[in-house]
Amino acid sequence: MSVNSQAETDVLIIGGGVIGLAIGWRAAQQGLRVVIVDPGPGLGATNAAAGMLTPIAEAAYAERKIFALGQDSLRRYPGFVADLQRSTGLSVGFRQSGTLQVAYDSDDLAMLAETRQLQETFGVHLQQLSGRECRDAEPMLDPSVRGGLLATEDGSVDPRLLATALQAAAQRAGARLVRQRVTEVICAAGRASGGRLADGSVALAHWIVLAAGWQSASMPGLPAGIAPPVRPVKGQIIRLRTNATMTAAGLPPGLLRRTVRGTVHGSGVYLVPRETGELVVGATQEELGPDTAVTAGGMWQLLRDARTLVPGITELELAEAVAGLRPGTPDNAPIIGLSELPGLVLATGHFRAGVLLAPVTADTVAGFLRTGMPDPLWGAFAAGRYRVHSQAAAQTLEEEAACR
Amino acid sequence: MSVNSQAETDVLIIGGGVIGLAIGWRAAQQGLRVVIVDPGPGLGATNAAAGMLTPIAEAAYAERKIFALGQDSLRRYPGFVADLQRSTGLSVGFRQSGTLQVAYDSDDLAMLAETRQLQETFGVHLQQLSGRECRDAEPMLDPSVRGGLLATEDGSVDPRLLATALQAAAQRAGARLVRQRVTEVICAAGRASGGRLADGSVALAHWIVLAAGWQSASMPGLPAGIAPPVRPVKGQIIRLRTNATMTAAGLPPGLLRRTVRGTVHGSGVYLVPRETGELVVGATQEELGPDTAVTAGGMWQLLRDARTLVPGITELELAEAVAGLRPGTPDNAPIIGLSELPGLVLATGHFRAGVLLAPVTADTVAGFLRTGMPDPLWGAFAAGRYRVHSQAAAQTLEEEAACR
Numbered sequence: 078m079s080v081n082s083q084a085e086t087d088v089l090i091i092g093g094g095v096i097g098l099a100i101g102w103r104a105a106q107q108g109l110r111v112v113i114v115d116p117g118p119g120l121g122a123t124n125a126a127a128g129m130l131t132p133i134a135e136a137a138y139a140e141r142k143i144f145a146l147g148q149d150s151l152r153r154y155p156g157f158v159a160d161l162q163r164s165t166g167l168s169v170g171f172r173q174s175g176t177l178q179v180a181y182d183s184d185d186l187a188m189l190a191e192t193r194q195l196q197e198t199f200g201v202h203l204q205q206l207s208g209r210e211c212r213d214a215e216p217m218l219d220p221s222v223r224g225g226l227l228a229t230e231d232g233s234v235d236p237r238l239l240a241t242a243l244q245a246a247a248q249r250a251g252a253r254l255v256r257q258r259v260t261e262v263i264c265a266a267g268r269a270s271g272g273r274l275a276d277g278s279v280a281l282a283h284w285i286v287l288a289a290g291w292q293s294a295s296m297p298g299l300p301a302g303i304a305p306p307v308r309p310v311k312g313q314i315i316r317l318r319t320n321a322t323m324t325a326a327g328l329p330p331g332l333l334r335r336t337v338r339g340t341v342h343g344s345g346v347y348l349v350p351r352e353t354g355e356l357v358v359g360a361t362q363e364e365l366g367p368d369t370a371v372t373a374g375g376m377w378q379l380l381r382d383a384r385t386l387v388p389g390i391t392e393l394e395l396a397e398a399v400a401g402l403r404p405g406t407p408d409n410a411p412i413i414g415l416s417e418l419p420g421l422v423l424a425t426g427h428f429r430a431g432v433l434l435a436p437v438t439a440d441t442v443a444g445f446l447r448t449g450m451p452d453p454l455w456g457a458f459a460a461g462r463y464r465v466h467s468q469a470a471a472q473t474l475e476e477e478a479a480c481r
Numbered sequence: 482m483s484v485n486s487q488a489e490t491d492v493l494i495i496g497g498g499v500i501g502l503a504i505g506w507r508a509a510q511q512g513l514r515v516v517i518v519d520p521g522p523g524l525g526a527t528n529a530a531a532g533m534l535t536p537i538a539e540a541a542y543a544e545r546k547i548f549a550l551g552q553d554s555l556r557r558y559p560g561f562v563a564d565l566q567r568s569t570g571l572s573v574g575f576r577q578s579g580t581l582q583v584a585y586d587s588d589d590l591a592m593l594a595e596t597r598q599l600q601e602t603f604g605v606h607l608q609q610l611s612g613r614e615c616r617d618a619e620p621m622l623d624p625s626v627r628g629g630l631l632a633t634e635d636g637s638v639d640p641r642l643l644a645t646a647l648q649a650a651a652q653r654a655g656a657r658l659v660r661q662r663v664t665e666v667i668c669a670a671g672r673a674s675g676g677r678l679a680d681g682s683v684a685l686a687h688w689i690v691l692a693a694g695w696q697s698a699s700m701p702g703l704p705a706g707i708a709p710p711v712r713p714v715k716g717q718i719i720r721l722r723t724n725a726t727m728t729a730a731g732l733p734p735g736l737l738r739r740t741v742r743g744t745v746h747g748s749g750v751y752l753v754p755r756e757t758g759e760l761v762v763g764a765t766q767e768e769l770g771p772d773t774a775v776t777a778g779g780m781w782q783l784l785r786d787a788r789t790l791v792p793g794i795t796e797l798e799l800a801e802a803v804a805g806l807r808p809g810t811p812d813n814a815p816i817i818g819l820s821e822l823p824g825l826v827l828a829t830g831h832f833r834a835g836v837l838l839a840p841v842t843a844d845t846v847a848g849f850l851r852t853g854m855p856d857p858l859w860g861a862f863a864a865g866r867y868r869v870h871s872q873a874a875a876q877t878l879e880e881e882a883a884c885r
Contacts, residue, residue, distance in 0.1 A: 317777050358777075373721050373784055374795025380781040391778025395802060
């Protein structure tokens with residue numbers, strides 16, 4: 078696709094979380110001129126993400142299509158990380174040590190069996206472990222754990238390190254990072270053509286990529302019906318850490334060898350260890366609008382469930398408690414691809430899977446920006462899919478889809 | 482008492498927590514030349530104190546004597562605070578709104594009845610409330626609360642504001658505050674005569690007041706047997722806060738009208754509301770040496786017990802989790818008065834009651850520094866009381882009591 082010579086740049090990316098940064102990096106690597114605009118890169122949902130790379134975990138909430146996308150992205154991760162490391166020299170804490178999904182009581186065990194059936198319909202055959210085998214794999218698990226499923230291919234990454242490395246890599250590849258807020262998308266001749274920044278300046282571009290997480294829904298300047306239907310879903314996490322005494326006693330950094338997920342009396346919790354000794358416990362899921370308060374109730378719930386599965390966490394030091402807002406969508410699946418407004422590409426709504434889906438989102442969007450050819454992987458994630466749910470909205474869209 | 486003209490100053494106070502600062506203020510008010518030395522005034526046990534002024538609460542742990550001292554200090558509080566406010570214009574968040582001590586199950590109720598009996602032997606007659614009356618007094622209490630005791634005279638203060646005001650007041654009264662560590666107490670001619678500071682300088686004084694909390698035990702330079710037997714007892718607290726929505730809904734700032742203390746299945750917890758909307762939940766009691774890590778287990782225990790008594794805390798925002806080290810003594814009572822080393826006055830070991838006991842400690846120590854007459858209130862709290870427990874230590878003391 079020919080690049081508009083009137084535009085100052087080829088691609089303007091609104092939003093510098095892992096999604097926007099990864100797209101910017103990949104697009105710049107392909108020779109495109111890229112500007113990424115975010116007042117605080119990596120400080121949105123990315124900042125409170127645990128960094129689990131567990132495609133199957135999200136599958137239970139949506140459908141096969143999202144599992145397949147996650148699998149595809151997970152397969153890209155080793156190369157993605159190696160490329161980042163090569164480019165920047167920075168580590169992102171990538172580990173491919175697997176996930177152990179455990180059940181605490183008989184109801185949890187029944188739920189685990191359902192998950193396993195679902196997974197088998199996807200063609201995934203996870204290793205089924207007894208309670209004893211779970212404890213052999215993870216000695217810090219509570220003796221009451223009844224059984225588990227082991228996914229050996231799963232991994233994890235430190236989202237903060239990832240965001241830092243992506244910023245460095247994008248800039249090294251030639252992308253410009255502007256620490257401002259976009260106050261408005263600018264349309265001209267029926268096409269998205271730029272963004273107005275908080276200081277009043279205007280950045281014009283051939284392509285506008287909206288990757289502003291939950292805030293994508295309220296981006297000013299978009300014609301009615303174009304803004305993606307994302308909403309903030311609050312998540313609180315706790316970052317704990319093992320101390321020198323524990324390490325000296327031979328405990329693995331972060332107390333566990335791999336990510337442990339579980340349900341405790343029906344309530345879900347996960348624990349993600351890192352080589353640094355950190356153990357991330359997450360996450361609440363709260364529909365409270367744009368609220369990022371860390372609450373007593375959130376902390377209590379996470380500590381209760383984590384402690385039930387891994388009693389030894391009580392000895393761990395509390396490093397941080399933090400909340401973030403994930404971009405949720407009506408069907409819990411991301412929105413990736415060209416919008417009905419020419420020039421505007423959407424890359425948002427990744428909900429709990431933004432870190433997992435960053436490579437596949439970045440590769441396919443960057444490919445489109447270079448070639449103008451939509452990626453076949455986008456089929457199920459197009460923005461247009463929500464129109465069938467609302468005839469009224471569809472009509473409004475047709476009437477108003479042109480830029481005002 | 483005549484003041485040593487060789488000394489640079491009249492009083493050198495080692496330690497700038499609420500005890501050291503209050504003594505310094507009161508002594509300076511009486512015209513004495515005062516130097517207070519602390520690398521971080523108010524950042525020790527004071528920083529993690531809740532500020533309850535509840536003499537009876539401590540009585541269960543010790544004896545009548547400590548209850549009487551606490552009662553005496555509580556009676557001094559209104560004047561102490563008014564004087565501070567007059568001198569500095571600073572508020573310390575003083576409230577005299579009472580304490581409601583509640584029981585959650587029948588065992589807790591039995592324990593409450595015992596507490597009541599103990600209190601009656603002290604001549605204190607607290608108001609006994611049924612579960613319903615407890616909830617009438619504090620509507621946010623859980624319906625399962627079985628009964629309570631109301632102490633209407635009790636109060637609370639914000640220890641951080643208190644430390645700030647005491648610093649200002651002490652300096653306004655002429656005391657000098659030196660932000661350094663004392664590396665050694667200096668003795669000369671069988672008498673404590675000064676302190677060496679971290680920068681190598683020496684501060685000479687007629688009187689040395691050791692008010693360094695748990696660190697008083699390991700102060701270098703003291704002859705054997707002179708250092709007070711204090712140990713660090715770790716306490717973790719959580720500071721929560723009510724938000725604007727709650728205030729708009731008519732809830733009191735900090736959710737409660739007064740301090741609520743309780744036992745939940747035998748485990749003690751307290752909740753101290755402040756006018757600012759803060760609710761302090763405390764406190765763990767851990768014998769781990771000088772460890773100030775905030776732990777997952779500490780947070781979980783506090784949240785669990787507080788939530789059981791006042792379920793509404795789950796909505797509160799977490800402002801801070803912090804740990805401090807209280808100076809514990811073998812009998813949980815403070816050590817106040819002249820030591821067996823001439824020139825050295827001890828004011829430490831206040832354990833959980835440093836904030837409560839600051840006024841009486843300051844008044845009596847400052848009185849002694851001016852007049853040289855020991856206060857009759859000190860009788861039960863003299864450092865020498867521990868000698869009878871250890872003949873070996875006593876012997877060592879006699880052999881080595883002279884300065885090396």
